[in-house]
Amino acid sequence: MKPAAIVYTSNTGHTEQYARMLGRRTGLPVFDMCESAKQLTRGTPVLYLGWLHASHVKGFQSAAKCFSVCAVCGVGLCDNGTMVDEVRKATLIPAETPLFILQGGIDRTKLKGLNMLLISMLTRGLASNKKRSEQEDRMLELLKKDASYVCEENLAEIIEWYEKTEQ
Ligand SMILES: Cc1cc2nc3c(=O)[nH]c(=O)nc-3n(C[C@H](O)[C@H](O)[C@H](O)COP(=O)(O)O)c2cc1C
Structure with a gap:
């Protein structure tokens, strides 16, 4: 429909x-x-x-x-x-x-409270993962750039x- x-x-x-x-x-x-x-x-x-x-x-x-x-x-x-x-x-x-x-x-200027905390945790988690997939690599770049x-x-x-x- x-x-x-x-x-x-x-x-x-x-x-x-x-x-x-x-x-x-x-x-x-x-x-x-x-x-x-x-x-x-x-x-x-x-x-x-x-x-x-x-x-x-x-x-x-x-x-x-x-x-x-x-x-x-x-x-x-x-x-x-x-x-x-x-x-x-x-x-x-x-x-x-x-x-x-x-x-x-990602726009950190608009993220608040728990959402901001979770994104920071996700960024740190991805950054410390030495076995990142290509998609996770791109996601980390995006998270770092706030793009x-x-x-x-x-x-x-x-x-x-x-x-x-x-x-
Ligand atoms: C707490 C949190 C969890 C998220 N989980 C995912 C996810 O599981 N998969 C994904 O691709 N993006 C995830 N994102 C990224 C958002 O979906 C992305 O920033 C999206 O562009 C937000 O859309 P909006 O600007 O309309 O709110 C997450 C973001 C936040 C803040």
């Missing part, structure tokens, strides 16, 4: 950026999860985007209770298009719901899915 709206949960802004880019590309209205319940009727078909926290797409379960989720995007530190099986399992996303992983970034990898090109797969999907 084609989505009628885009709903997102973002902590530091990368997921919101992707949601707004997708809104411009598709012409769909975009809502933050908190305001979506007031703006959309229950069961509306939506494309849901949430940031990744411990391989879990934040807010997916709440979105699935309110709306008919046609597809999910998880925005994290990992490379674009990777970690799909792990994230699907951790978030309990049904096998028939398409899942796309988009690379976001954003948000870009239009990362949306190619989801745009292709959207264009192919029928009403």
